[in-house]
Amino acid sequence: MTFPTVPPAIEPAELTWHDGLPESTQLGGNYFSHRNELEALRYVLSEHGDLPTRFAAVPHAGSFVVAQTGFGTGLNFLATWQAWQNHGPSHAATLHFVCAEPCPFTPQDLKKALLAWPGLRDFSDELIANYPPLIRGTHRLLLDGGRVRLTLFFGDVQVAFDALCFQADAWFLTECASAENPEAWLETTITRVGKHSKPGTTLATPFAGERAWRLLNAAGFRTQTSNGFMGKRDLLSGVFQPDKVSLTTANEARPPTPSVSVIGAGIAGCSLANNLARRGYAVTLIDSADEAGSAASGNVQGALYVKLGVEFNHQTELALSALTFSQRYYAPYRDQYWHPTGLLQLAWNASEQDRHRRFIARNQYPEDVLRAVTQPEAERLTGAGLESGGLWFPGSGWLKPGELCKSLALHPGILRVYGFSVSQITADDGSWRVSGTDPSVAGIRADQVVICAGHLSPQLIPGSGKYRFKAIRGQVTHVPESL
Ligand SMILES: Cc1cc2nc3c(=O)[nH]c(=O)nc-3n(C[C@H](O)[C@H](O)[C@H](O)COP(=O)(O)OP(=O)(O)OC[C@H]3O[C@@H](n4cnc5c(N)ncnc54)[C@H](O)[C@@H]3O)c2cc1C
Numbered sequence: 001m002t003f004p005t006v007p008p009a010i011e012p013a014e015l016t017w018h019d020g021l022p023e024s025t026q027l028g029g030n031y032f033s034h035r036n037e038l039e040a041l042r043y044v045l046s047e048h049g050d051l052p053t054r055f056a057a058v059p060h061a062g063s064f065v066v067a068q069t070g071f072g073t074g075l076n077f078l079a080t081w082q083a084w085q086n087h088g089p090s091h092a093a094t095l096h097f098v099c100a101e102p103c104p105f106t107p108q109d110l111k112k113a114l115l116a117w118p119g120l121r122d123f124s125d126e127l128i129a130n131y132p133p134l135i136r137g138t139h140r141l142l143l144d145g146g147r148v149r150l151t152l153f154f155g156d157v158q159v160a161f162d163a164l165c166f167q168a169d170a171w172f173l174t175e176c177a178s179a180e181n182p183e184a185w186l187e188t189t190i191t192r193v194g195k196h197s198k199p200g201t202t203l204a205t206p207f208a209g210e211r212a213w214r215l216l217n218a219a220g221f222r223t224q225t226s227n228g229f230m231g232k233r234d235l236l237s238g239v240f241q242p243d244k245v246s247l248t249t250a251n252e253a254r255p256p257t258p259s260v261s262v263i264g265a266g267i268a269g270c271s272l273a274n275n276l277a278r279r280g281y282a283v284t285l286i287d288s289a290d291e292a293g294s295a296a297s298g299n300v301q302g303a304l305y306v307k308l309g310v311e312f313n314h315q316t317e318l319a320l321s322a323l324t325f326s327q328r329y330y331a332p333y334r335d336q337y338w339h340p341t342g343l344l345q346l347a348w349n350a351s352e353q354d355r356h357r358r359f360i361a362r363n364q365y366p367e368d369v370l371r372a373v374t375q376p377e378a379e380r381l382t383g384a385g386l387e388s389g390g391l392w393f394p395g396s397g398w399l400k401p402g403e404l405c406k407s408l409a410l411h412p413g414i415l416r417v418y419g420f421s422v423s424q425i426t427a428d429d430g431s432w433r434v435s436g437t438d439p440s441v442a443g444i445r446a447d448q449v450v451i452c453a454g455h456l457s458p459q460l461i462p463g464s465g466k467y468r469f470k471a472i473r474g475q476v477t478h479v480p481e482s483l
Contacts, residue, residue, distance in 0.1 A: 006364035007363065007364070008320060009364040009366055010103075011103060012105065012109070012134055013103040013104060013105050013106075014103075017112075022109065045080065048237035049202035051170060053087075056087050056089060061279055064088075064093070064094075065096045065167065066096070066169065067097075067170075067172075068098070069189055070101055070102075071104065071152055072101070072174070074110065075117065075120075077097050077099070077127075078127065079120070081144070081148050088147075092413075093147070096149045096150075097148070099151070106134065107128060111124075127141075127143070130142075132152065132328075135369060136317070137320065138151060138153050138160075139152045139153070142328070151166075157185075157189060158189065161192035168197055169201055170203070170204075172203075173193060173207060186207065190215045197221075198240065201239070202239050204237045205236050206234075208225050208235060208236045221238035221240050221241070222239050258281060259284075260281050260284070260449070261284045261286060261450070262276075262283060262284070262285050263434065264286075265291075265405060265416075265418070267293070267302075267401050267404070270293070270409045273414050277412075280413070287418050292402075292416075293404070293406055296455070296474065297405050299401060302399045303343060304398065308370075310358050310363075323393075333407075337407065339398050341397040342392060343398075344382055344390050344391070345393070346378070348390075352390075353388065368395060371391070372390075372392075373391070373392045377389065420438075420444075422435070422437075425449055425451075425462060432445065433445055434446065455472075
């Protein structure tokens, strides 16, 4: 007897294997119809949407967004990533692949399935190393040094496309493994595809029937049907040419903003500045101190820690997504600034023990995220004498936040302005002017300003009286090593 999966865990794809290729029992069909699938995909990429040429034309600091219903084995994503590597511009630009998968593969099944494509080995190894745990919600993967970003939503496709904010340049519309009513699924999905498209967005789909054609045309796509490649089903492709261009669509199609000032060189400001610089933005990182990581982020150690809610609600989902993202984000700094030793949250008093009991009873977390441990097990894992058990997070650990800040701020695309205490931010002729407390020093202009000044942020936000802020005190105890 099988029990239903309780959130935040998600039911993985049920598979059977034939000749090393996976078949979905939910979908009742193959993920790959034959081993020429990759060739067929490359044909779709170049002939239906001309992606190689459009990749090459992405401007500096720009991005190209490919969206897909379903992730499956990730083969479409890997083929797109490879095409981006071969044809994308040599300057800083980003491929962003967005997709939702209601029945994700387990990491073991993904690894097994992708063995069929040895030519994609470098890409699939990196994907597998970054593949998120099977929990519902949004997972952001930074690949290829941040040149490729994968937003992978585990859960219902419609929920994903209602929640996610993006405008696609190209769509792959694939079948849904879990749709109970495929006809209704197609209709609601195509409505959402239209909402996330802009004039010129292309689409390719194996739904080549009359119904898909009608729905896509009603959504604003001008479509054509072509023969399938190497025995594949016929293909329907199209270009989004809506009669009316909505204001949102027109606004979101703006070119990227080139200059950004980030105020505050703590972990928030340095991570953001580094991220923007990798994308090709001109970034100025400003701090009143003489170096990065000098305030709250200057601690010798910071535990990568989250207190998850007993209820699995939006706030818990965000915290969980941030926790697993951070674990992936810090992985390249392992043993340098990042020490994934595992982390124990102790149930140290009666109220915490009660909270942990309720938390475990109501939720189901995969063991690679967390599990409840008894007092003897907690002692064994930590090597310390303890009075209680608790929650064990095997992928967490501790960070040297101050040193990481300094390292992140060294990106050559970041202009560092230290010893500059910001007193005011004013709108000035379509951009922002950041002025310092020293009137003899000229202000700094930027198209966009991001305030990452920690607990001092409220003082800098124009009109901040509208928002409620609360500073929270932290505490560390330094213990001699000899103890
Ligand atoms: C003692 C202590 C222990 C903690 N332990 C943990 C832990 O174990 N795990 C954890 O996750 N969190 C911990 N925290 C919380 C965590 O350290 C902070 O949430 C985090 O460091 C905040 O980073 P930040 O970049 O937002 O702010 P900060 O690191 O404070 O950076 C803000 C920067 O803005 C600059 N700035 C401010 N005003 C101006 C201005 N007007 N002009 C120019 N520059 C300005 C400051 O100089 C500073 O460098 C702890 C906090 C403390 C204090």
